[in-house]
Each structure stands twice: as C-alpha cells, then as structure tokens.
Amino acid sequence: MEKGQDLTDSVSNIQKKASTKTYADDVSFMSDYIDLIELTDASNQSKVAISGALQGRVMTSSANGKQGRSYGWINRELFASRETLDHINVFGGEERFWLGPEGGQFSIFFKKGAEFTLQDWYAPKLIDLEPFEVKSVSSEKAVFTKEASLVNYSGFKFEMSIEREISVLSKETLQKELGLSSLSEEVKTVAYQTTNSMTNRGETDWKKETGLLSMWMLGMFNHSPHTTVLIPYIQGDASELGEVVNDNYFGKVPTDRLVVKEGVIYFKGDGQYRSKIGLSPMRAKSIAGSYDSENNVLTIVKYNKPEGVTDYVNSMWEMQEKPFEGDVINAYNDGAPEPGEKPLGPFYELETSSPALNLKVGEKGTHVQLTCHLEGDAASLNPIVEALFGVTIEDIKRAFNRR
Numbered sequence: 001m002e003k004g005q006d007l008t009d010s011v012s013n014i015q016k017k018a019s020t021k022t023y024a025d026d027v028s029f030m031s032d033y034i035d036l037i038e039l040t041d042a043s044n045q046s047k048v049a050i051s052g053a054l055q056g057r058v059m060t061s062s063a064n065g066k067q068g069r070s071y072g073w074i075n076r077e078l079f080a081s082r083e084t085l086d087h088i089n090v091f092g093g094e095e096r097f098w099l100g101p102e103g104g105q106f107s108i109f110f111k112k113g114a115e116f117t118l119q120d121w122y123a124p125k126l127i128d129l130e131p132f133e134v135k136s137v138s139s140e141k142a143v144f145t146k147e148a149s150l151v152n153y154s155g156f157k158f159e160m161s162i163e164r165e166i167s168v169l170s171k172e173t174l175q176k177e178l179g180l181s182s183l184s185e186e187v188k189t190v191a192y193q194t195t196n197s198m199t200n201r202g203e204t205d206w207k208k209e210t211g212l213l214s215m216w217m218l219g220m221f222n223h224s225p226h227t228t229v230l231i232p233y234i235q236g237d238a239s240e241l242g243e244v245v246n247d248n249y250f251g252k253v254p255t256d257r258l259v260v261k262e263g264v265i266y267f268k269g270d271g272q273y274r275s276k277i278g279l280s281p282m283r284a285k286s287i288a289g290s291y292d293s294e295n296n297v298l299t300i301v302k303y304n305k306p307e308g309v310t311d312y313v314n315s316m317w318e319m320q321e322k323p324f325e326g327d328v329i330n331a332y333n334d335g336a337p338e339p340g341e342k343p344l345g346p347f348y349e350l351e352t353s354s355p356a357l358n359l360k361v362g363e364k365g366t367h368v369q370l371t372c373h374l375e376g377d378a379a380s381l382n383p384i385v386e387a388l389f390g391v392t393i394e395d396i397k398r399a400f401n402r403r
Helices: 003-019 023-030 076-081 171-178 378-389 393-399
Strands: 037-040 047-051 057-062 096-100 133-137 141-151 157-169 188-200 214-221 227-232 258-261 264-268 275-279 287-292 297-303 329-333 348-353 364-375
Touching (some): 023 047, 023 057, 023 076, 037 141, 037 157, 047 188, 171 188, 171 297, 171 364, 171 378, 214 364, 227 329, 227 348, 227 393, 258 393, 264 329, 264 393, 297 348, 378 393
Antiparallel strands (some): 037 047, 047 057, 096 214, 133 141, 157 188, 188 364, 214 348, 227 264, 227 287, 287 297, 297 364, 329 348
C-alpha cells in the first residue's frame, strides 16, 4: 500500500470514530477548550451547543438528547493541539457565521495586490478566531453581537455591527416552518433558526463600485459513504436562467459525483473527493438538504431568499468581470487537496448566502437560516423528502446506485 493511501486511511479511521460520538461526547470534549452555551426545547431532547468564542457558532446538535447522534463535524485534532494557525483555523461546527466575497477584486480573504493562490489566502480573524459578545441567553435562545471593521482587496474599509440570534425550535414550529402537514411521532428532530444581521455603522454608504459584503452561513457535517446532498433547482432554459449548476470551483466535478436530474441536483457528501458546487439566484430555491441512507438522517437547510434579488457576491479566485453574479447556495465535499495530502476533515458542507449588502449609513441587512436534522426509518422520512424535494428516498439512493 502506498504511503499516501496509508495517510488517507488513517485520517479516515480517526474521523469515522469521531463521527460515531454522541452529542454528550462532543460537548464534553469541547468543554475542555471553549465555553459552550447549550439550548434545548421543552421536550429536553433537541439539543444545540453554541460557542461565543467562535463567533456564536453552532458547534453541534442532537435530536435524541445527550446520548443522541452528534451532527456537527468537530476538528478534535486542532482543538487538542491548542495551536493557532495562520491561514485558517478549521475548528468545525455545523453553522458558522462567515462573510463573502472570498475571491476577486473585492475579496476580504486576499490583501491588495496578492495573488489568488492558497499561499496568499487568509481567513479574516473576525470570522476565524475573534469572539462575539454574549448579549443574552435563555434556555431556548442566545444572542451575540460584534463591532468590527474589514478592508477589502480594493482598499475599501467596512465598519459594521453584527448581531446573531440563535433559537431552538419545537417539533411543532419546525413542522410549520417547513410547511408540512404532519411530522410522524417516530421521527426525532432537532431544529434551530439563526437570524443574522449586519449594520453599516461607518460614515460612507456601501456601493458596488468599492465592493459589497454578504453574510454567508456554512455548515460542516459528518460525512458517510452513503450521504447524498440534494438541491432542488428552478427549471428553465439556460439562455434565460444560466447553467443549472456551477461545478468549476476546484475543477469540474466528475459525473460519478454530480448528477443533474429533472428538478434536483445530487452531489456526493462522502468526504472522499474535494469538490464544490453552487447555484445562482436564478436557479436556487430556498432549500437544500442531504440524506444519509446508512444512518437514516435527513438534514435540511432553509433560508430567506428575497424575491427578485439577483446581486450576490462572486467568490471565484480571480479578477472578476461580473463580481455580483455569485452563487446563493453552495455544497462542498472535503477530501485530499492533492494525492497523499491530508484533507481538512473530511466532512461535507451545506452553505447559503445573503444578497450583496449595498447598505447606506445606518442601514441593516438580515439573513435567516433554519437548519434541522430528522432521524427515522425510511418509511417515516420519505413523505418529508417527497413534500420538500419532490423526489423519493429511493430516487436519492438510485442517483449513485446506493442501497
């Protein structure tokens, strides 16, 4: 066996063990390194663990109390090292507050004049290491705030106030938010909604000419060999709506990993191949999800997509002709960046973005996202999949010939 394969297998085995940990295991582990705030619903079964030290990040959650499955991917190796890295500190967490654009002339990840290469890419400390202040906490809700400034690639300085509210939702509220007629008693659920707002507290309006920001929510989840990301899309002629999916972030995604069918995109979330896809506002609906057929876990992300708004920041690593024709939904599958190299996780991600925020002085923009996990047998989950995605669980399995 090759050395590179040994490394890949070793990392895979470590993460496989981590992915089987309970919510209580992960909370106990993280509590040695960071303070956590725990939210719970009235049933005491839906659990959500949040870190103020990591920007009010939802680290993990459970649908079945403390001994339930832990849904968020946690980078135990980085926590245990107690090191601080230069480019990015990938601690994990299933919903983190992030900002775009990542690349281009208005990037906040590259300094002015830098090359668009990994060597010159740095995550802003604001969204990597700096803590958010705790404004208020109750059993079902926590609110965080932050005053900050950032300078983009073109030299414009943003002065901002950030507020992030996280609420755990009851099963009844989740049913209403998803527009479902019912949720079977056999289905275990955990759901939380984050209301993220940003206010221009500077003395200058934010304009396209000098660059705009977007709020960007990214969720890192535990991968499995049987996890499939599914994203419904708006059907129509490419000449009017553009391509269905952007799969050129890290090179074109192989056809055995990305399948586009009528109305739905299927993308592997197995943590075995570094790849990313995106949908434009012309194609994206207000929902995305994933299904793990091995563990019978359905994950859903729903967000507020303003009707008729098409200006979204472009995060491609290049000088851009169209800096406001970016994607609104992204999905990422981690893997080794090069043969024999160590992956970041591995894990997979579901991501949503706010529109480009052209805020006048004192004006506020808001991005709301709901994340939920549902566990149950296929018969119980299938009606939910059909109602929200217009396909069946068997359709999902058949996309990549899975059982």
